[in-house]
Amino acid sequence: MRHLCRLAVVAGLVGTTAGGGARLAGAQGQPPPDRPAVTVRGQTYTPRSILARNMGTEADQTTAFTPHRVIGNIYYVGTRTLSSFLVTTPEGHVLINTTYERNVPTIAKSVEQLGFTFADVKIVLGTHAHRDHQEGDGLVRQMTGARTMAMAQDVPALRAMKVGDREQTIDRMLQDGDTVTLGGTTLTAHLTAGHTRGCTTWTMRVQEGGRSYNVVINCSLRAPAAPSPEVVAEFERTFTVVRSLPCDVPLGDHPAQYNMQAKHEKLRSGGANPFIDAANCHLETDIQEAMYRATLEEQRGGRP
Numbered sequence: 001m002r003h004l005c006r007l008a009v010v011a012g013l014v015g016t017t018a019g020g021g022a023r024l025a026g027a028q029g030q031p032p033p034d035r036p037a038v039t040v041r042g043q044t045y046t047p048r049s050i051l052a053r054n055m056g057t058e059a060d061q062t063t064a065f066t067p068h069r070v071i072g073n074i075y076y077v078g079t080r081t082l083s084s085f086l087v088t089t090p091e092g093h094v095l096i097n098t099t100y101e102r103n104v105p106t107i108a109k110s111v112e113q114l115g116f117t118f119a120d121v122k123i124v125l126g127t128h129a130h131r132d133h134q135e136g137d138g139l140v141r142q143m144t145g146a147r148t149m150a151m152a153q154d155v156p157a158l159r160a161m162k163v164g165d166r167e168q169t170i171d172r173m174l175q176d177g178d179t180v181t182l183g184g185t186t187l188t189a190h191l192t193a194g195h196t197r198g199c200t201t202w203t204m205r206v207q208e209g210g211r212s213y214n215v216v217i218n219c220s221l222r223a224p225a226a227p228s229p230e231v232v233a234e235f236e237r238t239f240t241v242v243r244s245l246p247c248d249v250p251l252g253d254h255p256a257q258y259n260m261q262a263k264h265e266k267l268r269s270g271g272a273n274p275f276i277d278a279a280n281c282h283l284e285t286d287i288q289e290a291m292y293r294a295t296l297e298e299q300r301g302g303r304p
């Protein structure tokens with residue numbers, strides 16, 4: 001899965017170049033195709049533009065974004081394009097998405113900048129078994145003694161995600177609907193497969209200003225260029241599941257999926273918490289489902 005990183009760099013370089021990439025769909029080391037194009041709420045996307053949007057440049061993937069409180073006890077400690085969330089509790093913290101192993105010191109620094117102690121991370125969770133989201137799990141486990149927990153369907157891919165000779169260790173295997181509790185906070189794991197076999201959407205409730213809000217940390221819903229029948233079955237179920245989750249605060253494993261940058265700007269200017277955004281809870285799902293259906297249509301139409 002090392003190709004993800006290379007892909008992103010290539011996508012960054014050619015992101016604005018039009019051209020017939022469709023024939024290269026799925027070819028390793030090639031950028032995704034720039035078709036089909038779908039328009040959702042006035043904005044046009046292609047598989048190539050979505051990947052470029054998600055990953056940005058190599059520097060975007062490794063440079064810390066200003067660490068900030070999102071809502072309640074949830075904090076952002078990731079880079080400009082790879083999300084990492086810290087859920088703080090009186091009994092230690094949960095870290096969701098360690099991203100690339102080389103980002104772990106950057107994440108640790110962001111945690112400390114917020115006034116928390118990185119060694120207090122007790123549980124490591126992830127959204128899906130791709131290196132840009134979970135490669136650093138083993139290192140965080142080693143540094144903090146945290147327990148790693150993952151959806152059973154993603155465990156084979158996580159174990160295969162070796163760093164050097166070291167295999168990833170998964171301390172607890174989760175099933176759809178399982179909960180993870182620490183210091184009075186409970187996260188629920190929802191199997192939302194398609195992008196990977198065990199893609200996991202996390203939900204939790206937070207309190208802020210005397211009110212309670214439903215937070216949804218979405219897993220990527222980006223479909224491959226040529227979805228297999230198994231992947232089609234997974235996505236058909238997943239889009240329904242994701243749309244059924246109670247949601248006031250949509251988050252995602254790439255910040256662009258929930259317009260973090262624009263919301264963070266608003267956060268700084270005061271007023272209502274911009275991350276409370278029920279109106280856009282399904283925006284990313286709408287984009288990815290439209291792309292998925294257009295991709296299937298192309299595939300069935302036999303066009304290149």
Ligand SMILES: [Zn+2]
Nearest residue numbers: 128130195220
């Ligand atoms: Zn991925």
